[in-house]
Amino acid sequence: MPTVSDHPFDTNVILDGIRRWVEIETPTDAPDQVNKLATLVADGYRGLPANIERVPGHSGCGDHIVARSSWGQENPGILVLSHLDTVHPIGFIERLPFHVESDSAFGPGIYDMKGGAYLAFHAFRELCAGGGHSPLGITHLYVSDEEIGSPTSRALIEAEGRKAKYVLVTEPARDGGKIVTSRKxxxxxxxxxxxxxxxxxxxxxxxxxxxxxxxxxxxxxxxxxxxxxxxxxxxxxxxxxxxxxxxxxxxxxxxxxxxxxxxxxxxxxxxxxxxxxxxxxxxxxxxxxxxxPPYEKSKTGATLFEHARSLAAQIGFELIDSYTGGGSDGNFTAPFTATLDGLGVDGEGAHTHYEQMYISSIEPRTRLLHRLYQTLR
Incomplete structure (x- = not known):
């Protein structure tokens, strides 16, 4: 198999990485399972210029992983928000095993949001593989409890968000790839x-x-x-x-x-x-x-969206913003830091027995995250 750097945005390579994350079932109330995935995620940063902090879980929730680039941490930078937990109970993967049909890859949590979390990880890995650094430091926070309201991670999310200049949230895209710029x-x-x-x-x-x-x-x-x-x-x-x-x-x-x-x-x-x-x-x-709290569209958030939209146009797809009633960890950071949500994979069926991501969304959306890392200042 070719190395990642030989084909930086090879859909099959990225999809295989997503598969490995999806095949570890991680319902919020199974902290041992969440921690198993957290270990796999942390191991993925071996050999990269990044420092890993593992925040122990409590109150029945799993650990949180904080991956910080070895550069740029002295100034406000980019915070990437992802969650590792899913709503599907243990054993659901027997009902919905990872499999591919046409342009769809199926599996519990693949759309919400292991697919998007992996895209951001892969984009960071490729940024490092290219031998360069982004203008801003990058911190990727993977939490274990988003699906139940982030009770054990909220303080960490808000603390990291206040230190950041931009927040990128890898929740799934909406309605054909739309980005999220406000939430109830x-x-x-x-x-x-x-x-x-x-x-x-x-x-x-x-x-x-x-x-x-x-x-x-x-x-x-x-x-x-x-x-x-x-x-x-x-x-x-x-x-x-x-x-x-x-x-x-x-x-x-x-x-x-x-x-x-x-x-x-x-x-x-x-x-x-x-x-x-x-x-x-x-x-x-x-x-x-x-x-x-409500994630209301701000001037800084609108500017961040316009920047992302111009990057998407260069890559070759149209980025449209949207408003959704669903909450995310972006709600915690949007009141004080420019936040862009819905940067994950496109797909459908979040939380259902037919949850799926669209394979065709992998490459362009990974490229978008990669370009955001490269261009945000």
Whole structure:
């Protein structure tokens, strides 16, 4: 097999590297598996002018890997953000093994986002193989917990982001290769309701139904949806009661809210946290917070996108920006550092049984990352 430097952007070579990452299953809640991939990633930097820091995992999550170029670290540089964890459970690879059909390569996490993470790694390796250095130092942060909101990596992401001049996020492309220049903020809540139990047949008037009150709360939450404004509120999990002949004492719900601006978050988060019971004898407690701040398009972010678009045109493809309701680690850095997201592979089916990346996107998007490394100043 030819070496990487013989064919810098050989699609088959890059795809083989992606395959090796995909075939190590890495659900967030399997830290040993995530750490197995983290070791493979760290080993990939052997012989390169880079320093590797391994940040031990905790709270049930795996380790984080920080790969820093040996040059340019004294000044603000480029931070590349990637995550190694996936949503697919252990054993899912039996259902969705790595395989190729026409222009698609399939596998758990291949699109979201092992493909993109590998492209950025390969671009860095080729930058080094060319014997030159980028004008700015490069730090590539691989985290282990993005799929659950980055609870153990957020502080690290924000600290590295504040030190950087630019942030490049290797989340997958959107809708035919579009780049991401803004994302909604994400808030998560838990609703706890306590009622009064009683026999549903002989003493129904003595009870106070927690489930009935939860139904009231759900209607209030659903009424906050405003698609024209870009606000979505989803009650995604509900539980309650014990037996059909018992007035339910307890009920519970989990809620997801997406907001396009910080002003929306400032208005709606307190409203949800302040929900109260309409029924005497029933209590409502809501906990939660804005997990990811909105990633609003900034002037510096727009300038970074225009630079990337000009590079893409030189490579031979059109780069279009987009807005998405999905959150990423770019939400944490966009408020204070120019951030460009969606730089990973093109494809479809994130988090599904048919997740796939488009092989034809490998070469141009690796070249784009490589050129961003070479030209950002």
């Amino acid at each position: 903020g994400v808030a998560r809540f838990e609703v706890f309701i306590k009622g009064v139990p009683s026999h549903a047949g002989t003493r129904p008037a003595d009870g106070r139904s927690a489930i009935r009150e939860l139904a009231n709360i759900i209607q209030t939450l659903e009424a906050m949806n405003d698609l024209a404004r870009g606000v979505t509120v989803n009650v995604g999990v509900v539980r309650g009661g014990t037996k059909p002949n018992v007035i339910p004492e307890d009920a519970y719900a989990e809620v997801d809210m997406r907001v396009p601006t910080l002003a929306d978050a400032d208005e709606l988060v307190p409203r949800i946290l302040g929900l109260t019971s309409r029924t005497d004898g029933v209590s409502v407690k809501v906990t939660g917070e804005l997990n990811r």
